[in-house]
Amino acid sequence: MSYPAQGLKERFWGLVPNGDAVALRTLLERMPPQAAAEAFEELDEGNQAKLLKTLNSDDFERLLPHLPAPLADVILQHFPQSVQAEALEEMWDDDLADFLQEVSDEDRDRYINLLDEETKETAEELLRYPETVAGGRMTTAFARVRSEMTIAEAIAMLAEKKEETEILARIYVVDEQQRILGKLRLRDLTFNPATLRITDVMQPETVTIDAMDDQEEAANMMLKYDLMTLPVVDGEQRLLGVITHDDAMEILQEESTEDLERQSGISGHQEETDYLETPVFSHFRRRFLWVLGLALLAIVSGYVICSYESVLDGWFLLALYMPMVVAAGGNTGAQAATTVIRAMSLGEFEPREFLGAIWKELRIGLLMGLLLGGCVALLTPVVMMALPETSATGQVLKTSDLALIVACSLTAQVTTSTVLGAALPILARALKLDPAVVASPAITTVVDVTGLIIYFGLAKWILGI
Amino acid sequence: MSYPAQGLKERFWGLVPNGDAVALRTLLERMPPQAAAEAFEELDEGNQAKLLKTLNSDDFERLLPHLPAPLADVILQHFPQSVQAEALEEMWDDDLADFLQEVSDEDRDRYINLLDEETKETAEELLRYPETVAGGRMTTAFARVRSEMTIAEAIAMLAEKKEETEILARIYVVDEQQRILGKLRLRDLTFNPATLRITDVMQPETVTIDAMDDQEEAANMMLKYDLMTLPVVDGEQRLLGVITHDDAMEILQEESTEDLERQSGISGHQEETDYLETPVFSHFRRRFLWVLGLALLAIVSGYVICSYESVLDGWFLLALYMPMVVAAGGNTGAQAATTVIRAMSLGEFEPREFLGAIWKELRIGLLMGLLLGGCVALLTPVVMMALPETSATGQVLKTSDLALIVACSLTAQVTTSTVLGAALPILARALKLDPAVVASPAITTVVDVTGLIIYFGLAKWILGI
Numbered sequence: 001m002s003y004p005a006q007g008l009k010e011r012f013w014g015l016v017p018n019g020d021a022v023a024l025r026t027l028l029e030r031m032p033p034q035a036a037a038e039a040f041e042e043l044d045e046g047n048q049a050k051l052l053k054t055l056n057s058d059d060f061e062r063l064l065p066h067l068p069a070p071l072a073d074v075i076l077q078h079f080p081q082s083v084q085a086e087a088l089e090e091m092w093d094d095d096l097a098d099f100l101q102e103v104s105d106e107d108r109d110r111y112i113n114l115l116d117e118e119t120k121e122t123a124e125e126l127l128r129y130p131e132t133v134a135g136g137r138m139t140t141a142f143a144r145v146r147s148e149m150t151i152a153e154a155i156a157m158l159a160e161k162k163e164e165t166e167i168l169a170r171i172y173v174v175d176e177q178q179r180i181l182g183k184l185r186l187r188d189l190t191f192n193p194a195t196l197r198i199t200d201v202m203q204p205e206t207v208t209i210d211a212m213d214d215q216e217e218a219a220n221m222m223l224k225y226d227l228m229t230l231p232v233v234d235g236e237q238r239l240l241g242v243i244t245h246d247d248a249m250e251i252l253q254e255e256s257t258e259d260l261e262r263q264s265g266i267s268g269h270q271e272e273t274d275y276l277e278t279p280v281f282s283h284f285r286r287r288f289l290w291v292l293g294l295a296l297l298a299i300v301s302g303y304v305i306c307s308y309e310s311v312l313d314g315w316f317l318l319a320l321y322m323p324m325v326v327a328a329g330g331n332t333g334a335q336a337a338t339t340v341i342r343a344m345s346l347g348e349f350e351p352r353e354f355l356g357a358i359w360k361e362l363r364i365g366l367l368m369g370l371l372l373g374g375c376v377a378l379l380t381p382v383v384m385m386a387l388p389e390t391s392a393t394g395q396v397l398k399t400s401d402l403a404l405i406v407a408c409s410l411t412a413q414v415t416t417s418t419v420l421g422a423a424l425p426i427l428a429r430a431l432k433l434d435p436a437v438v439a440s441p442a443i444t445t446v447v448d449v450t451g452l453i454i455y456f457g458l459a460k461w462i463l464g465i
Numbered sequence: 466m467s468y469p470a471q472g473l474k475e476r477f478w479g480l481v482p483n484g485d486a487v488a489l490r491t492l493l494e495r496m497p498p499q500a501a502a503e504a505f506e507e508l509d510e511g512n513q514a515k516l517l518k519t520l521n522s523d524d525f526e527r528l529l530p531h532l533p534a535p536l537a538d539v540i541l542q543h544f545p546q547s548v549q550a551e552a553l554e555e556m557w558d559d560d561l562a563d564f565l566q567e568v569s570d571e572d573r574d575r576y577i578n579l580l581d582e583e584t585k586e587t588a589e590e591l592l593r594y595p596e597t598v599a600g601g602r603m604t605t606a607f608a609r610v611r612s613e614m615t616i617a618e619a620i621a622m623l624a625e626k627k628e629e630t631e632i633l634a635r636i637y638v639v640d641e642q643q644r645i646l647g648k649l650r651l652r653d654l655t656f657n658p659a660t661l662r663i664t665d666v667m668q669p670e671t672v673t674i675d676a677m678d679d680q681e682e683a684a685n686m687m688l689k690y691d692l693m694t695l696p697v698v699d700g701e702q703r704l705l706g707v708i709t710h711d712d713a714m715e716i717l718q719e720e721s722t723e724d725l726e727r728q729s730g731i732s733g734h735q736e737e738t739d740y741l742e743t744p745v746f747s748h749f750r751r752r753f754l755w756v757l758g759l760a761l762l763a764i765v766s767g768y769v770i771c772s773y774e775s776v777l778d779g780w781f782l783l784a785l786y787m788p789m790v791v792a793a794g795g796n797t798g799a800q801a802a803t804t805v806i807r808a809m810s811l812g813e814f815e816p817r818e819f820l821g822a823i824w825k826e827l828r829i830g831l832l833m834g835l836l837l838g839g840c841v842a843l844l845t846p847v848v849m850m851a852l853p854e855t856s857a858t859g860q861v862l863k864t865s866d867l868a869l870i871v872a873c874s875l876t877a878q879v880t881t882s883t884v885l886g887a888a889l890p891i892l893a894r895a896l897k898l899d900p901a902v903v904a905s906p907a908i909t910t911v912v913d914v915t916g917l918i919i920y921f922g923l924a925k926w927i928l929g930i
Contacts, residue, residue, distance in 0.1 A: 034690050169652075186655060190655045206495070224499055228634070245710040252717050257811075259725060260803055264799045265800055276825065291837060298792040303852065305788065312781075313781070320764070321764075322767065327763040338725055339740065340740075346722075348741065372757060372760055410760075441796050441799065444795065
């Protein structure tokens with residue numbers, strides 16, 4: 001009775017070799033469907049095939065919505081068409097739409113043609129919306145009542161439909177054009193006199209989302225307003241469906257994984273499979289493009305160093321702080337980018353406040369740059385003492401000159417990088433691009449170049465070359 | 466009736482200068498409490514003070530749980546003690562505990578002493594749990610019934626307690642020792658014959674969490690099992706409280722912000738205030754330590770370059786690819802770290818699978834390194850042609866030698882960095898540290914050093930120096 005999902009999974013795996021259908025079925029039924037799906041997914045193909053022969057379609061039905069679409073597809077194809085149709089019709093409409101969105105075009109058409117008229121219509125309605133908008137995540141299996149009903153009438157109507165309703169805890173009140181008038185909780189029906197009218201117990205609904213708005217906006221609204229369900233409407237405020245709390249959590253998780261990945265130069269969409277089950281080549285495909293692009297950009301840094309050959313030739317000791325100036329830019333630029341991107345995606349500032357954000361980062365960057373430059377300048381005599389071997393060639397570089405050069409260039413580089421780190425994602429957003437595209441790795445590569453130019457430029461100027 | 470929260474906020478701000486209490490109150494009541502709180506929070510201090518004089522304590526009561534604790538504190542202190550007590554007693558217990566956790570020790574004691582005995586006891590019970598564990602996020606205001614009750618009895622009991630119950634959609638069944646036996650939905654009471662017993666309609670509960678388990682684990686379980694509420698138990702499976710879906714969303718959001726920030730070298734906890742309202746110095750404090758530490762580490766890279774002075778002196782053209790080899794390591798290391806950290810925090814692999822993860826990253830790294838090295842080697846003749854000015858000093862470096870050096874060192878550097886990027890977070894986790902601490906910026910700085918050593922080491926070997 002504790003949290004036995006892992007334990008149940010291991011017992012399940014222990015039963016697979018025997019192939020005892022009754023024992024397997026009994027155990028599967030005791031597991032939450034998500035855990036049962038996971039237990040099946042983590043078996044090797046041989047054992048999966050074995051189970052498909054041992055168990056029957058009813059045993060798999062509740063697992064299907066929790067399996068990656070390709071695996072659910074394999075399972076379905078194992079059974080006759082009539083069973084496939086039944087299993088699909090048993091799914092909640094949003095799960096069904098997700099599944100259909102993820103299989104091949106050919107399979108989708110085949111599956112849709114198996115469905116009964118009503119399910120087919122709902123599925124086609126939901127498939128009209130891209131996966132990434134509110135309409136693509138909603139369920140139409142929600143509870144709705146009319147405002148002129150009494151509580152008794154509403155309960156009688158809902159009791160009839162309760163089997164096909166995904167969430168009953170929030171009930172919406174609509175007029176005859178299906179426009180949303182208000183909402184109520186199931187408790188408002190259960191604990192009030194049956195003769196009251198719906199209008200007497202409903203609350204006005206002030207938070208809705210348009211079906212074509214981004215799913216991330218929907219999840220952020222549910223987070224902000226502590227909602228269990230969010231009504232999805234069309235342009236005329238007609239209620240089309242609701243997004244439920246579990247979908248909101250999933251959206252938040254997907255979006256934050258995506259944010260993290262973009263900020264490390266990983267492109268495309270995450271696989272449905274877990275990390276260890278995802279093939280090496282899939283990982284490679286999502287990572288290589290950024291790595292190649294950034295490597296080519298880094299040639300610019302190489303050109304810049306080569307163009308300062310005469311300076312380095314004469315004052316080789318300048319190489320000592322070169323990596324630090326470059327790296328400090330990358331680190332502070334990445335910090336600024338992360339902070340600004342996160343604030344934008346949580347809706348913490350509006351487009352008109354962009355200048356305010358940049359002004360804030362300018363002050364943060366200046367403060368960090370001055371302090372960092374000061375610290376490193378003060379440490380320079382110590383750093384010089386610990387130098388592996390004294391530079392033999394070229395001019396002698398005075399410690400005080402090196403300290404001055406590093407202090408000035410760290411200040412300039414950290415300030416520039418912080419401002420660039422904030423400005424580039426903001427610019428990307430203004431251009432309707434994903435701000436995370438210009439996050440850490442891209443900014444690091446850009447400020448590598450600015451760092452080298454600032455460092456060698458200031459060195460030439462201070463040394464009077 | 467659309468999504469008018471922003472519009473209502475703006476109308477509210479428009480009303481503030483007039484100070485018309487009735488108009489302000491009417492509008493506030495129409496806004497969701499979160500939007501009302503935000504509208505108040507975003508006013509300047511002068512207008513906040515003005516509103517505190519215009520409106521009365523009832524108007525502020527529903528805003529309090531949605532305001533940052535310091536601001537809620539200011540509002541409360543504006544009213545007499547009896548009003549303060551009433552406002553605190555009106556809060557849900559988890560909101561109250563959050564508030565008390567965030568005010569100063571002195572204020573906390575003072576507020577607790579204002580509370581009636583029952584609220585005081587609940588608050589002290591909840592305050593025993595740190596904010597970051599499941600017990601610190603639970604509410605005790607959940608619905609519980611006994612298995613031997615009939616549905617009619619359960620409904621009658623819940624009807625009495627409905628005002629003080631935060632979530633009624635999920636109801637837990639306990640025995641006389643408060644141990645959890647099962648769960649049911651409100652619909653199971655509403656739509657079933659009133660004479661049935663609770664045992665006939667309840668489901669067994671297989672997913673619970675220990676009060677001292679991490680809040681992130683709780684949120685991940687709610688995400689995985691699509692839960693509206695998660696029961697929190699003690700060591701004897703006694704039901705202490707539940708975590709609700711809105712708290713789960715908040716935890717997911719907080720944890721993903723923290724992951725993002727750690728991976729960009731931002732330490733400590735995010736402010737409760739929005740980005741633009743957070744003072745420059747607060748941002749500075751959370752960012753500077755990493756920047757300073759990484760800058761000092763970058764001196765090692767400087768030493769490494771200085772120690773290869775004779776190589777660079779003789780073959781200065783090697784500087785051309787130095788930034789690329791270094792950067793490719795940082796980029797691929799960061800990708801590996803992000804992927805592995807994310808997979809660990811989503812529970813996608815277990816400690817015993819650590820070697821599997823490193824083996825996977827080794828293959829990904831080798832594949833990327835070989836391909837990247839090959840691409841850059843092939844491009845080398847073109848890159849050399851575009852070189853700003855031909856290297857005048859030192860030895861002539863053959864294009865084929867440079868291509869061979871860069872191909873070998875990119876392969877070695879990308880493979881090393883990818884493996885390090887995966888291994889360091891795993892090692893941190895094994896040492897019970899937050900894996901994100903050794904994420905992108907730390908890894909970048911480490912692989913800067915390995916990159917320089919690999920590049921110059923291979924160059925010396927290939928050129929036979």
